[in-house]
Amino acid sequence: MKDFQELLAEARKCRPKRAAIAVAQDGGVLAAARECYEMGIAESVLVGDAAEISRIARERKIDISNFEVINEVEPEDAVRRAVQLVREDKADILVKGAIKSPVYLKGILDKNTGLRVGRGLSHVTVFEAKAYNRLMLMTDAGLNIMPTLEQKIVMVKNAVCVARSLKIPQPKVAVISGQELVNPDMPSTIDAAILSKMAERGQIKDCIIDGPLSLDLALSKEAALAKGVVSPVAGQADILVLPNIDAANVLYKSIGFLAGANIIGLIVGAKVPATLPSRADSHETKMASIAMAVLFASKEEEKLQLSPSAAHGETMKIAARS
Template sequence: MAVFEVPGYDRFIIVTDAAMNIVPDLEQKAQIVANAVAVARSIGIDMPKVAPLAAVEVVNPAMPATVDAAALTMMQKRGQIKDCIIDGPLALDNAVSAIAAEHKRIDSEVAGRADILLVPDIEAGNMLYKSLVYFANAKVGAVIAGAKAPIVLTSRADSAESKLYSLALAVCSASK
């Protein structure tokens, strides 16, 4: 997962999974959320808000990301996923912008305030990662979480600064 500091955005944003899980199923997504929550807590986000991303905000059986997002939301509400608040499906705009969420009349604890963006697959995650770095000039640190110790995994094109931030994130994650 990657932790971004985006210029003009008021907090860190975590994107997962942009590098490891190609097309995670529901069970894998639940584990990815648990790993992301642990990383969020290691950097001081005590009760992270998780937005499972999709192209739309309503459940559509023809769009698996929306079905998984709704299931993850219910799993959190029933206590199967802990230490976070999940609401989805949410599109990227209303996950990170309160104005977009208000415009679309989305009433949610997560909409406009997401700390963790759970992408539906590696392609979406990789594009979001690179968009934040190259279009928004975001600073980033990335680790693979969920193993006995965090694993630093950087992109070949990552800057020296990003590699340093990744090492720092691994240290924070390992110390919790």
């Protein structure tokens, strides 16, 4: 897919999903929810301050008459209630409203009342790579701070699942580091080498992994050739795996701020996908977030139908080991 328009078109082909919006008193989110409803992508349950939700909908002239509204005035309670809807199979995706990320994440990650299902969670960013005329993915700018090798394996697998729901059957994964040579003193290069070999051995499936690669080599075949690096991924990476959240955030902000690209974010690996966009998102980006979650949820559904017990077997083992 080349952009978010195509992503939205693809989501329209799925069976509509039910979204639980956590802290729904937000004009942008309500407008996106309404438009997704009209496009047949998702219907929403609005969890939050009901009076505020009504006021904002009236003010912004957004028709919310088709949506169930659940009144929870306190943001923490609204998150808990939205998460609860997912736990009770009353919602297929979770959508972030007017709530700070840490509170939202706490609701998802809570060991007792959250959405953990025994596999690792990670954040996957999808952005419009205009220079390449296609969507690209990046991980992890939102959740794993200094990921261990085990966590990086989860990050790769989750990103590969998202890529596959974007119709990239065999994504090319670039494990980014400060340099392209393995340096025993530089942990990011070591992990990259290990991940590459694991994909070669079939321990990480459905993708081609190469690393360490510096960002320019991942993005440019010419840059790789100039450095004498022969790589099946260089210049054609679908997924960029960053060594830590600081590096990921620098890339995230470079893409958004310097290159002006549209970006969406998903928390993957919980019971259902949960949107985690940044605060400055546009209306189109908010809709694309929901559409992405719908696409991902549909793909997971398919997998469960194909093989109900084995769908996440391997990921679960790894999460259990770590």
